[in-house]
Amino acid sequence: MTESTAPLRTGDMPVPEFRENGRAVLEWIASYLETVGDRPVLPSVRPGDILSLLPATLPEKPEPFDAMLADFDDLIVPGITHWNHPSFFAYFPSCASGPGILGEWLAAALGVNAMLWRTSPAATELERRVLEWLAGLVGLPASFQGILYDTASVSTLHAVAAAREACGIPVREQGLAGLRPLNLYTSELAHSSVEKAAIALGIGSSNLRKIPIDDLGRMDADALAAAISRDRSEGRVPFCVVATIGTTSITSVDPVREIAGLCRTENLWLHVDAAYAGAAAALPEMRDRFDGWEQADSIVLNPHKWLFTPMDCSAFFTRRPEILRAAFALVPEYLKSGEDEDNLMDYGVQLGRRFRALKLWFILRYFGREGIQSRVREHIRMARHFAGWVDEHPDFERVAPAPFGTVCFRAAPGGFTEETLDGLNRRLLESVNETGECFLSHTRHRGQFCLRLSVGNIRTEERHVHDAWVLIQHTFRKILESTPQAGIGENLSD
Ligand SMILES: Cc1ncc(COP(=O)(O)O)c(C=O)c1O
Structure with a gap:
């Protein structure tokens, strides 16, 4: 057996090379941000297209960085849905602001794991301070303590686990x-x-009670009280209520104050899901929609939804951190630090944790309270404009109030059955999205298929919302012209 004479490659990318590649990446990002609005929002690819372009085996030999960057441009970017596009109106927009991107970049460079205080004291302490700022921004009292998780789904999982812990069952x-x-x-x-x-x-999902909603999509508090009392009388153990401020489908708001009163009487944990809408609480004029949320035991609000923070970043606040800790703290010998400090690993399932607070710190400092308020306020204003255009149009209608930056609507010209309207609106959505000019999503509310336009991207301006409205009307007129009932859409105009 002959020994290989090839030099053993060890160590990282040399710093001079890193500097040069880093400049190229920075330049790429800057040009991307300048031109993202000129790209199609949605890629025109089919499932498997990208995969088929990627080599099935990993490279044996080192590859030059320029080749990777070129492939990123040629293979990956064409398969990207541009959440940073100013005409991304689908779901709840989530976008990466400049300071957020730069903070993310620095966090990646530090590469710290903030599991224990000593594994990065600044990461732990900055997270505490930034979440105090965020709580103050949205008007929550100082009694709420915050922690960052990746997503609202995980925040809510922790809320329900804390609620289970709080009910005293072992x-x-x-x-x-x-x-x-x-x-x-x-x-x-x-x-x-x-x-x-x-x-x-x-x-168990059969022990989750989905309480009916009223005409405005709000949880019926009387039905909630009745369900709790029925369950108790059957020997069951009610332990937690999750109320929503800004539901995913139509952004409706549950009667949180009333529900909080009931939770107090019944001794139940109240978790408020404000994952999307929470950012609007930064505006004093929107605070009425959050009435009573300060009485919750826990709240989730996602900076990666409407606070211009790159994925991922979900802020979880609780007035009872000791319960969360009691639910999760478990310290094996190899993680004992012997110091009297707060270790973030004690507040959840995960051990290792990213330094998410850094990007949020950059965003809150770079824009400041005023900058965040003016952007969120502008989004709400643009959404109201859009809602007004829909309301004024004889062939379109809104299907729900628009209390935040999201409008649910559908085309509803007279003379069609509900079933046909569903089909027409589905085609409308597909056709609009196929243009690549904007991206809307849909929901079904009270049995009707409807479109959702959500304004929340930091790059969205009024012209983007207006262009979307023109495109929607124009596309719908073309659809109507090609349907057997043509002629019904004569009210449609650009
Ligand atoms: C009200 C609400 N809660 C929770 C979630 C889940 O968010 P995440 O993707 O952060 O888990 C969403 C997502 O849109 C949402 O709208």
Whole structure:
């Protein structure tokens, strides 16, 4: 056997090379941000297209960085949905602002794991301070302590786990076997993450009560009270209510103050899901929509939705951090530090954690309270304009109020059955999105298929919202012209 004479490659990318490549990446990002609005929002690829272009085997030999950057441009970017596009109006927009990108970059460079205080004191302490700022920005009292998780789904999972801990049943030690069933309550419009939490935590989806909603999509508090009392009378154990401010489908707002009163009387944990809408609480004039949320035991608000923070970043606030800690703290010998400090690993499932606070710190400092307020306020203003255009148009209608920056609407010219209208609106959505000029999503509300336009991207200006409206009308007229009932859409105009 002959020994290889090839030089052994060890060590990182040499710093001079890093500097040069880093400049190229920075330049790429800057040009991308300048031109993202000129790209199609949605890529025109089919499932498997990108995969088929990627080599099936990993490279044996080192490859030059320029080749990677070129492939990134040629193979990856054409398959990207541009969440940073100013005409991204689908779901709830999530975008990467300049300071957020730069903060993310620095966090990656430091590469710290903020599991323990000593594994990066500044990461732990900055997270505490930044979340105090964020709580102050949205008007929450100082009694709320914050922690960052990756997503709202994970924040809600932790809320439900804390609620389970708070109800005094020794689930942590003994599991759920043999216990009376625990009941969790939320509305029919709650995000699916609530049900996932019930599944993951062994509550079981059949023990999740989806309380009916009223005409405006709000949880019916009387029905909630009745469900709790029925469950108690059957020997079950109600333990938690998840209310929503800004439901995913239509952004409706549950009567949180009333629900909080009930939770107090019934001794139930109240978690408020404000993952999307929470950012609007930065505006004094929007605070009425958050009435009572300060009485919640926990709240989730996602900076990666409407606070210009690159994925991922979900802020979880609780007035009872000691319960969360009691639910999760578990310190093996190899993680004992012997110091009297707060270790973030004690507040959740995960051990290792990214330095997410850095990007949020940059964003809050770079824009400041005023800068954030003016941007969120502008988004709400633009959405109201759009809602006004829909309201004025004889062939379109809104299907729900628009309390934040999201408008749910549909084309509804007279003379069509509900079934046909569903089909027409579906085609409208597909055709608009196929143009690549903007991206809208849909929902079904009270049985009707409808479109959702959500304004929340930091790069969106009024002209983008206006162009989307013109495109929607124009596309719908073309669809109508090609349907057998042509002629019904004569009211449609550009
Ligand atoms: C109200 C609400 N809660 C929770 C979530 C889940 O968010 P995440 O993707 O951060 O888990 C969403 C997502 O849109 C949402 O709208």
